[in-house]
Amino acid sequence: MENIENSIREVTKKLLSEKKVDMIIGYEQGTLPLRTTPCFVDKAEDVQKLVWNASCDANLSKHVVGRKEKVGVVTKGCDARLIAVCAIEKQFPRENVVIIGVPCLGVIDRKKIEAKLENKEVLEATVEDEQIKVKGEGFELVLPKNEFLCDSCLTCKHRNPPIYDMFVGEKAPEITEANEFVEVSSLEVKSAEERWEHFKKELSKCIRCYACRNSCPLCYCKMCFVDQTMPAWFGKTNDLSDTMIYHIVRAFHVAGRCVDCGACSRACPMDINLRELTKKIEKIMKERYGYEAGVSLEEIPPLGEFKMEDPQEFIK
């Protein structure tokens, strides 16, 4: 980790001093244990702030959309895939972004740690290889890192960016055997009524803060459908029907684009697992079109074109 951190500082310093980029977007230490925060560096001497660790959970591709400057971005597998999707969707010219690929062994899900500790608060934490050591008032615990990673990381198939301009460190071994749709399958076996009840219960917690939308690099619409007021397209109350239509339409809007970076679920303050919706759609895209978003800049996204051999059994 430390080596990667040093290498990140070296390459970003070079990029800035040689004026190859105007700005580096990376992570710096946060104000709380196990937190980092996005960091924007435009002076070569400031690259010392940059860190790399298992708490680098923000999806930095979010901060690329809308920028005019040329930027270098510290990029995990999921971030790189989203840069690719946004570039395909012409949100910025690909050449405006220098993808500094880093191998990622998964990011820590602080909510899982909070759940484990119940009312105890982590005041200090260190992460070493496979262990997370947490300390607080009157307790000290060693947690196996693998049990406290984000769900999306546990079955991630792209721990190394599939697309990058430079790569820092050694490639991480990819997970090949894990079934990434295991959560989806457990919902699929339920009856429609059971699923409806499940989603009703989950989504009734929603407070319409839009952290799921705003943390998503793909939610770059200048005016989100839900914010349309002239006329209003959808209700904005926290009445369940309004909330549900928001989440359903949002999930549809990222169909064929979502790479399951998990940012939405991590951002949700109410612990709603929004991935349950998007992962199902990802599965459909894989089954029907053999498509995985963000792994190629050349392949045209299936929902962006029509092919004669597209499955179209719905036309009777």
Added chain:
Amino acid sequence: MKWKVIEKSKMPVLIGELAKEYEVFVPVKEKNMVSFEKFSSGNEAYLDFRNTKKPPKEVFFPQTETLFTHRIGRKDIEVVESPAVREKRVVLGVRPCDARSFVLLDKFFSSGEHKDVYYLGKRKNTTIVGLACNHPLSTCFCTSLGGSPFGKEGMDLLLQDINDRYLIETVTERGKELVKKFPWLKDAEKANIEKAKKLSEDAENAVKSKVSVKDVSEKLDRMFDDPLWDQIYQKCLGCGVCTFLCPTCCCFDILDEEGNGGKRVRIWDSCQFSCFTLQGSGHNPRPSGKERMRQRIMHKFNHFVKNYGESFCVGCGRCVQECPVNLDIREIVGAISTRPRK
């Protein structure tokens, strides 16, 4: 008698009795989340929390509230006001920071010519039973904003956890009336009161996080065009986590909804949203995150100070804990307070 005690094991009895006469809101735990819910036979109060995920402001200021309904007839338009909440309410288990937020919200909703009847109506009927904070979190900074872990502001009664029982301190007349309904409550012993005093001192010392707001309002007066705003907003996602989980944030939007005829509702709004103050003409006076972040800070630490004499923040730390990108308001206020005077 100002001081009573109740064994913890008797709390369900007390809450059950309260619920016969009042609509009672208590912290309820579901999975890992504690939030205020209306007490019923289907749930139970959970009082061993650090703080609730959502603040209790929604008891008075619900996220969605119908203000009135209307029906358009052939000749006239009939407007039907929403019925006022008449039930007497008790909110039990409110932490001192959140109870203080009610004092600030009261100022906001009752000042000037236009009184907010929806908020004040519910507030008038409600007794607040606070719960002192023995174990503040590392993100708590209430003592910097005029509060304290055993503070009584905004409460009618204050429960103080002294191990196996709660010491009940009467704060207001209304609190006294409530205590009278439970003649079986025992009088506190001197040792109980002393124990609580010690816990209160320990808790006060345990609030390690400090923010200096002393000169912040004055400095903000001259910081409208400060380069600070260009930096701090960059990582902000523009979501509503900080404002919706804030016990004092109370901006709202008004919508006209189709219904049986139609209804006018108000919903929570957030200054961090891109359509906040978006005008009918399409003009937005706060076009980017920069202006919106400035608005949040200005409202809390400058405008409110000018209008009501104190900051619009109680230091509960929810925004610090829950911000998806760890944008920490303590750092922003710190940066302002250490700004040299111009």
